[in-house]
Ligand SMILES: *[C@@H]1O[C@H](CO)[C@@H](O)[C@H](O)[C@H]1NC(C)=O
Ligand SMILES: *[C@@H]1O[C@H](CO)[C@@H](O)[C@H](O)[C@H]1NC(C)=O
Ligand SMILES: *[C@@H]1O[C@H](CO)[C@@H](O)[C@H](O)[C@H]1NC(C)=O
Ligand SMILES: *[C@@H]1O[C@H](CO)[C@@H](O)[C@H](O)[C@H]1NC(C)=O
């Protein structure tokens with residue numbers, strides 16, 4: 429606080445000296461006082477220069493002061509701005525300019541720009557994105573890029589939003605404004621706001637978790653700060669809620685989740701006391717940081733659902749053999765197994781051949797959020813057809829294994845998207861043990877082979893099985909997990925603390 433007080437005083441001193449200088453210049457009359465006047469002016473100039481140097485140092489040493497006291501900093505900036513404005517104005521009426529006229533001028537000059545900038549529609553996912561395209565991200569090593577308001581980069585200005593269109597992002601707009609000169613009819617939103625723009629959505633588990641993870645990472649670095657509210661956009665279009673699963677995960681992490689719908693008034697803008705904006709999903713977040721974020725999500729979810737390490741039971745049986753929990757996570761309808769009982773039989777047979785292996789067959793649709801967390805907390809190997817239910821892998825212990833199955837058509841036509849769960853495994857510290865792509869479909873696609881229509885045709889088909897392949901694959905993964913659990917058991921390291929870092 430002391431630095432800021434000084435800065436404040438210096439700013440005033442400079443302002444007063446500048447004013448004095450200008451008043452003197454205006455009054456400049458008879459020539460006989462001229463030389464003494466100029467020497468006074470010289471001294472004042474040197475003094476001003478000296479004060480500027482001190483001011484500059486004070487400012488560079490308080491880079492992070494914005495998050496603590498945005499108003500004082502932006503007020504200092506505002507004073508400086510006023511000083512410049514006064515100096516620039518040589519008209520006769522400049523001495524009439526008062527704080528309140530400048531404030532009202534600033535109030536009038538707040539400029540709103542469309543949230544979605546169509547000039548960047550071709551590169552919406554790279555660079556600055558088309559969302560708030562006039563603003564540059566802040567980069568920190570290993571962190572997802574973000575925007576924070578008020579900050580040095582925003583020159584102490586707050587973020588304001590106008591409009592709440594749910595279909596067209598160009599119809600809502602944003603602006604920056606100093607807290608002293610917010611636009612008329614502003615609704616001031618106290619506290620910290622998490623504002624997200626995603627190219628995808630907040631319902632799909634995988635897309636949702638990728639949109640939220642950067643906020644978690646930011647919190648971890650910033651005293652575990654929690655949001656007062658969330659504002660969610662997709663292409664600048666407002667979204668009033670997140671999917672149930674994601675909402676549960678965020679509630680587990682941060683407590684009650686409030687998604688802002690901007691329903692208190694249509695005229696005025698909403699300005700945020702503090703806001704953090706994420707528009708690149710995980711962006712530049714480093715690998716270690718990602719693992720830490722997912723460790724925290726796992727820990728928070730388990731705590732929220734009342735699961736503790738002791739419930740899991742022993743990792744090794746009385747004969748020193750590791751316990752291996754194998755879960756078949758089934759789907760109904762699209763991308764379910766064509767013959768689920770045949771697949772279950774294969775895995776049951778292989779599991780029975782390994783001492784300590786326990787097989788569970790779970791229907792994913794029947795599970796509540798906490799059931800999902802519980803099942804996965806008690807799984808070392810999950811085998812499941814491709815689908816959002818696999819995002820739950822993040823609740824397994826680190827280093828657990830995933831086996832994934834695809835219906836025909838995905839390998840040839842799905843592009844990179846089919847590797848989402850490989851990436852998820854990487855993010856959350858799991859081992860993706862490969863995938864099986866069904867070479868056969870129920871029917872052949874009636875269009876030419878490479879036609880995108882064919883992907884739509886195959887996308888949600890059923891998954892068959894290959895007994896030989898599944899049996900060999902299960903045997904291989906079980907063997908590997910057994911060895912790694914033995915090694916783990918032999919390490920006499922004490923159990924990791926199950927306390928979350930936030
Ligand atoms: C944002 O970054 C670009 C490229 O580095 C730069 O040209 C531009 O001036 C920056 N804009 C602002 C508002 O800082
Ligand atoms: C499913 O597989 C089992 C065992 O392999 C077999 O007995 C059964 O006939 C199959 N069911 C269908 C509908 O194909
Ligand atoms: C995960 O496995 C690797 C080797 O496969 C091992 O080095 C690491 O310690 C394991 N991590 C945990 C958290 O068990
Ligand atoms: C089943 O898998 C085995 C082992 O990978 C392979 O040799 C065989 O050709 C496959 N059978 C069919 C019908 O695809």
Ligand SMILES: *[C@@H]1O[C@H](CO)[C@@H](O)[C@H](O)[C@H]1NC(C)=O
Pocket residue numbers: 911914915918
């Ligand atoms: C674990 O330790 C036991 C004896 O304490 C030893 O017999 C066994 O080979 C070790 N296993 C591994 C995988 O290191």
